[in-house]
Amino acid sequence: MSRVRVCRKPNCNKLISFEQSNPYCSEHAGLYHKRNPFAKQQRKQNYSMYNKYKRDKEANAFYHSKQWRTVSNHIKREAYFTCQCCGHTYDKTGYLVVDHIIPRRVDKRKQSDEDNLWVLCKRCHYWKGELENRIYQSQSLVVNMDTSKKWDRGKMTEWILKHEHK
Numbered sequence: 001m002s003r004v005r006v007c008r009k010p011n012c013n014k015l016i017s018f019e020q021s022n023p024y025c026s027e028h029a030g031l032y033h034k035r036n037p038f039a040k041q042q043r044k045q046n047y048s049m050y051n052k053y054k055r056d057k058e059a060n061a062f063y064h065s066k067q068w069r070t071v072s073n074h075i076k077r078e079a080y081f082t083c084q085c086c087g088h089t090y091d092k093t094g095y096l097v098v099d100h101i102i103p104r105r106v107d108k109r110k111q112s113d114e115d116n117l118w119v120l121c122k123r124c125h126y127w128k129g130e131l132e133n134r135i136y137q138s139q140s141l142v143v144n145m146d147t148s149k150k151w152d153r154g155k156m157t158e159w160i161l162k163h164e165h166k
Contacts, residue, residue, distance in 0.1 A: 008082065008089050023089065035092040043094050059104065067112060072098040075117050083121035085128075085157045086164070090121065097125045101156065102148040103132055118153060127160040 003018035007025035014025035022032045051060050062068055075098045082089040083096065090096055099120045102110055110116040120128060135151060136144050 008080070009087060010082070023091075031086075031088050033088060033090060033095070035090075035095075040094060062104070062111065071112055071114070071117070075114065076119055079119040082119065083124055084118045084153075085120055085124040085160050088121045088123075095122055096120070097122065099125055099128060101151075101153055103136065106136060106144045106148055123164060124160050127164050128156065130163070131156060131159055 004015040005018050005023075006012075007014045007016055007028055008023040009025070009028040009031060012025060012028060014027070016023075016025050022029055024030075024032050055063075076096055080089070081091070081096060097120050098117050100111065101116050101118060104111045107116075131151075135147050
């Protein structure tokens with residue numbers, strides 16, 4: 001008998017061949033994305049420009065700290081390198097982002113709180129950013145704190161998936 005493994009989709013227990021490069025069964029095969037060989041270089045250039053010209057210095061220092069790298073890697077491993085919104089998984093670095101549910105700019109006390117972090121693919125992270133731009137329009141920290149209590153992980157996931165598949 002050949003070696004088998006379980007489909008990577010949460011709650012799917014279908015068996016697939018161990019040698020199969022796609023970690024999903026035939027029903028969920030569309031969730032797997034292969035890597036673009038030139039993506040790393042492009043991503044590195046875009047990220048560098050963002051850090052240099054758009055991100056504030058304090059946030060840049062935080063996101064490049066050893067503490068953040070440790071927490072971020074831990075969260076990704078716990079999520080099995082799978083987007084906690086749409087369920088896509090990625091086998092290479094750079095496609096997943098550890099995101100703050102309540103943004104760091106709204107509540108810095110939760111910047112390293114694991115309950116305030118989740119793993120998103122780049123696409124879901126884009127839509128999460130669009131949602132944040134809509135709901136955190138106030139300059140008032142108090143208003144933004146109140147707003148953050150209305151948007152939990154489930155509500156955000158629902159909004160992201162609705163807008164992502166229009």
